[in-house]
Amino acid sequence: MPNFADRLIDAIEVKQSRLAVGLDPRIAMIPDELRRAALDRWPDRARAGAEMLLAFNRAIIDIAAPLVPAVKVQVAFYELFGPAGYEAFEATCLTAREAGLVVIADVKRSDIGSTAAAYADAHLGRAEVEGEIAHAGEADAVTIVPFFGSEGVRPFLDVAAEAGRGIFVMVRSSNPSAYEIQGRAEDADPLYLRAADLVNEWGASSIGERGYSAVGAVVGATFAEDIPALRQRMPRTLLLLPGFGAQGAEARDVAAAFDENGHGGLVPASRSIIHAHEDPANPRWKDAIETAIHDLNEKLDAALPPLGQGD
Amino acid sequence: MPNFADRLIDAIEVKQSRLAVGLDPRIAMIPDELRRAALDRWPDRARAGAEMLLAFNRAIIDIAAPLVPAVKVQVAFYELFGPAGYEAFEATCLTAREAGLVVIADVKRSDIGSTAAAYADAHLGRAEVEGEIAHAGEADAVTIVPFFGSEGVRPFLDVAAEAGRGIFVMVRSSNPSAYEIQGRAEDADPLYLRAADLVNEWGASSIGERGYSAVGAVVGATFAEDIPALRQRMPRTLLLLPGFGAQGAEARDVAAAFDENGHGGLVPASRSIIHAHEDPANPRWKDAIETAIHDLNEKLDAALPPLGQGD
Numbered sequence: 001m002p003n004f005a006d007r008l009i010d011a012i013e014v015k016q017s018r019l020a021v022g023l024d025p026r027i028a029m030i031p032d033e034l035r036r037a038a039l040d041r042w043p044d045r046a047r048a049g050a051e052m053l054l055a056f057n058r059a060i061i062d063i064a065a066p067l068v069p070a071v072k073v074q075v076a077f078y079e080l081f082g083p084a085g086y087e088a089f090e091a092t093c094l095t096a097r098e099a100g101l102v103v104i105a106d107v108k109r110s111d112i113g114s115t116a117a118a119y120a121d122a123h124l125g126r127a128e129v130e131g132e133i134a135h136a137g138e139a140d141a142v143t144i145v146p147f148f149g150s151e152g153v154r155p156f157l158d159v160a161a162e163a164g165r166g167i168f169v170m171v172r173s174s175n176p177s178a179y180e181i182q183g184r185a186e187d188a189d190p191l192y193l194r195a196a197d198l199v200n201e202w203g204a205s206s207i208g209e210r211g212y213s214a215v216g217a218v219v220g221a222t223f224a225e226d227i228p229a230l231r232q233r234m235p236r237t238l239l240l241l242p243g244f245g246a247q248g249a250e251a252r253d254v255a256a257a258f259d260e261n262g263h264g265g266l267v268p269a270s271r272s273i274i275h276a277h278e279d280p281a282n283p284r285w286k287d288a289i290e291t292a293i294h295d296l297n298e299k300l301d302a303a304l305p306p307l308g309q310g311d
Numbered sequence: 312m313p314n315f316a317d318r319l320i321d322a323i324e325v326k327q328s329r330l331a332v333g334l335d336p337r338i339a340m341i342p343d344e345l346r347r348a349a350l351d352r353w354p355d356r357a358r359a360g361a362e363m364l365l366a367f368n369r370a371i372i373d374i375a376a377p378l379v380p381a382v383k384v385q386v387a388f389y390e391l392f393g394p395a396g397y398e399a400f401e402a403t404c405l406t407a408r409e410a411g412l413v414v415i416a417d418v419k420r421s422d423i424g425s426t427a428a429a430y431a432d433a434h435l436g437r438a439e440v441e442g443e444i445a446h447a448g449e450a451d452a453v454t455i456v457p458f459f460g461s462e463g464v465r466p467f468l469d470v471a472a473e474a475g476r477g478i479f480v481m482v483r484s485s486n487p488s489a490y491e492i493q494g495r496a497e498d499a500d501p502l503y504l505r506a507a508d509l510v511n512e513w514g515a516s517s518i519g520e521r522g523y524s525a526v527g528a529v530v531g532a533t534f535a536e537d538i539p540a541l542r543q544r545m546p547r548t549l550l551l552l553p554g555f556g557a558q559g560a561e562a563r564d565v566a567a568a569f570d571e572n573g574h575g576g577l578v579p580a581s582r583s584i585i586h587a588h589e590d591p592a593n594p595r596w597k598d599a600i601e602t603a604i605h606d607l608n609e610k611l612d613a614a615l616p617p618l619g620q621g622d
Contacts, residue, residue, distance in 0.1 A: 024426070027440060045445035049438060076422060076429035080438045082401060082446040086394040108422055110456055111387060112486045115335070118387035127360060127391045129338060134356035135393040145421055147456045148484050149491035173459050175423045180460035180509060181502065191492065191502060198491060 001164025003208030004141055005216070005238055008166070009263055011069035011102050013308055017297050018262070020104065020240075021064045022270025023092055024074035025053045029275050031285045034059070050081045050088035057092045060274060060289060061099050067293045070102040072240075072268040073139075093138035104240070104268075105139035108170065112151045120159035141166030143218055143240070146195055153202055157215065161206055166214045166238075169202070171195045172230065174220025174243035185226055192226070196233040203237055212238050212264065221267070224253035231257055231264070239265045245272030245296065251303035262307035269296055312475025314519030315452055316527070316549055319477070320574055322380035322413050324619055328608050329573070331415065331551075332375045333581025334403055335385035336364045340586050342596045345370070361392045361399035368403045371585060372410050374601050378608065381413040383551075383579040384450075404449035415551070415579075416450035419481065423462045431470035452477035454529055454551070457506055464513055468526065472517055477525045477549075480513070482506045483541065485531025485554035496537055503537070507544040514548055523549050523575065532578070535564035542568055542575070550576045556583030556607065562614035573618035580607055 001007075012018055027035075027049055034055045042048040064071065073096070078089035093103045109119040121127055123137040144156055146169050156167050172182060172192040183190025196217065203213030213236050219227060221243035231239070239257045243249040244267050257265035276292035277285035312318075323329055338346075338360055345366045353359040375382065384407070389400035404414045420430040432438055434448040455467055457480050467478050483493060483503040494501025507528065514526030524547050530538060532554035542550070550568045554560040555578045568576035587603035588596035 026425070027438075039441065045440040045443050046438070049440040049445045052440075074422075074426055076420075076426045076433065079433040080429045080446065082433070082438075083394045083397040085433075085446070086397045090393060109387070109419070110421070110458075111385075111419055112484065114337070115385055115387045118391045122387065122390040122393070122396075127338075127357070127393075129356040129360040129363075130350065132356050134360045135391065135396070145456055145458045147421075147458050147481060147492055148486055149488035149493070151486045151488040152484075170458060173423065173463075175459060175462045177460035177462040181458055181506065182460070188499075195492065 003206065004160070004164060004166030004214040005212040006208035006210050007140070008069065008102050008238065008266065009210045009212065012263065012266070015067065015069045016307055017068045018265060018267055018300050018304060019068045019293065019296050020070040020072045020266050020268040021060060021068055021273050021293065022072045022074065022268045023057050023060065023274070024077050024270040025056050025274060026077065027052060029280060030056050031277065031282070032280050035280065046081045046084045050078070050084035053078065053085070054088040054091050058095055059286060061096050061101065063286060063290050064293060065099040065101055067297065068101070070104060070266060071096045072104045072106050072270070074106045074270070090138050097138065097140070102140045103138065104141045104143065104168065106143045108143050108145050110145040110147050110152050112148045113155065116152050116155035117159065120156045124163050124165040125159040139165070141168060141216070143168045143170065145170045146198065150198070157202060160214060166216060168216040168218050168240045169195070169199045171199060171217040172219045172223055172226060174222040174247055178220070193229065193233060196230050199237055200234045207236055210263070212236055216240055218242065219257070221249035221254045222247055224249065224256070227254065227256040241265050241267045245269040251299040255303050258304050260305055262305040267300055272296065314517065315471070315475060315477030315525040316523040317519035317521050318451070319380065319413050319549065319577065320521045320523065323574065323577070326378065326380045327618055328379045329576060329578055329611050329615060330379045330604065330607050331381040331383045331577050331579040332371060332379055332584050332604065333383045333385065333579045334368050334371065334585070335388050335581040336367050336585060337388065338363060340591060341367050342588065342593070343591050346591065357392045357395045361389070361395035364389065364396070365399040365402050369406055370597060371600060372407050372412065374597060375604060376410040376412055378604050379412070381415060381577060382407045383415045383417050383581070385417045385581070401449050408449065408451070413451045414449065415452045415454065415479065417454045419454050419456050421456040421458050421463050423459045424466065427463050427466035428470065431467045435474050435476040436470040450476070452479060452527070454479045454481060456481045457509065461509070468513060471525060477527060479527040479529050479551045480506070480510045482510060482528040483530045483534055483537060485533040485558055489531070504540065504544060507541050510548055511545045518547055521574070523547055527551055529553065530568070532560035532565045533558055535560065535567070538565065538567040552576050552578045556580040562610040566614050569615050571616055573616040578611060583607065
């Protein structure tokens with residue numbers, strides 16, 4: 001499998017988009033027709049809930065596949081429904097991959113040693129029983145939290161390298177209270193800058209032909225003033241830039257993450273796309289979602305350096 | 312439901328033990344008889360793997376229930392097998408609760424806002440579909456990582472408070488490279504001490520009748536020299552102290568976490584118990600596990616202040 005960063009950059013050029021659709025569905029926003037169909041078919045409430053999420057995702061993936069390079073799937077909204085939810089999570093990832101989308105599983109896992117390796121194998125690698133593959137991870141990349149230091153990250157690096165997958169390491173989250181742990185620009189030695197240096201090291205051995213590493217970083221677009229310093233410390237790191245849209249960041253806030261060829265970043269948006277229909281009873285929900293994706297793509301294109309034409 | 316800390320302390324007194332058995336099973340160490348039974352019954356390899364883990368756990372729970380107050384269930388080893396693994400995880404938690412054990416789900420989840428709330432509802436709360444409970448969390452407490460600051464922790468606090476459950480916040484992990492992110496004692500303002508102050512704040516509103524909060528902390532027993540400072544900053548925080556046994560910490564290393572009544576901490580051990588049989592072919596694996604639990608209980612009792620007799 002080619003380097004993850006090369007695959008993502010190729011997909012960005014083919015789709016001419018730097019937007020990732022966030023598949024973080026809430027039951028309350030599932031269109032009525034899908035909710036009713038699942039309730040009619042599945043008497044078990046956990047199964048019905050999970051199937052609603054999956055049906056909604058399938059429709060969104062159909063709409064999004066020609067328009068964006070990637071989806072970001074937030075596992076928490078599936079985990080909420082237990083094993084049935086996990087099935088819907090994996091079916092969502094598989095459906096998106098089959099539609100030609102790069103799949104980022106937003107799992108934010110973290111642990112050490114063999115435990116971290118088990119998470120990595122769960123989402124990027126495989127489990128074996130009696131020498132046969134019992135389970136294979138369906139994601140092209142996962143998000144992880146670096147709280148444990150290198151011993152928490154290396155197992156993910158190893159599995160990702162072997163499987164041609166990627167990792168996005170949390171460096172600077174988009175929420176206001178992030179500073180309590182991650183520090184602020186005015187601190188002598190803020191954690192988020194130290195984390196950036198570590199990410200740069202962790203990614204040094206997996207740089208692809210396009211000049212970016214398979215080890216990316218998550219950097220909140222809501223702290224736009226910090227992006228130039230982070231970009232400087234991580235010159236070969238793909239940045240996943242949450243906070244655009246519903247969380248209040250603007251397209252121009254992320255521009256410093258991108259190079260002169262329009263690469264270096266990917267901007268996820270969830271609620272501003274998958275809640276674009278505003279009301280589960282809105283019969284034109286698909287149109288609303290499609291329009292929202294076009295709008296966000298246009299806003300990004302207007303603010304970011306133009307992309308080449310791809311293959 | 313009574314305060315989580317009171318429930319755990321009561322269980323510790325009833326069982327006269329401060330040991331938690333870590334249910335972190337690896338396929339390679341499943342006793343042969345259980346492995347063969349699962350392979351014979353389940354042609355699907357993921358299901359067979361998950362059912363092996365569950366069968367092993369049921370046997371361990373039978374042995375452990377009279378001897379320890381709690382189990383710590385590491386979700387990564389179940390997630391490895393996908394949806395079937397998640398079923399085994401939940402069945403393990405339920406079996407342990409029904410056996411009278413306090414269940415700590417070692418999930419180390421972290422995120423913000425509605426995503427953190429979804430994780431909290433998944434493990435400690437519930438999911439609803441059409442006003443009915445679709446899924447209920449089976450854990451008495453979860454571990455979480457505080458990387459996102461208060462906005463990542465409050466959703467867990469809220470769900471835990473409503474459901475009478477607990478939280479253990481990662482403060483100081485047991486691995487050598489922890490310092491890269493968490494800092495070291497000689498730093499001016501190490502993150503782990505700041506995290507401890509935050510945990511003390513987060514737990515202030517959920518202190519039970521026995522004087523401890525339902526918001527605990529995870530503090531590696533391998534950094535014994537840091538425990539007194541952490542205990543001082545978190546005087547009402549139950550400490551979960553990994554690193555005992557296979558990771559090299561001794562019982563005396565954790566003594567500073569405990570008060571004069573023998574309370575204030577819980578010591579998990581996994582490999583030194585569930586791998587005590589050393590070889591999957593060992594027919595006396597149950598005896599080996601039971602002996603290991605007795606040995607660890609004795610080591611802890613010899614090093615820690617004695618417990619009262621409970622109810």
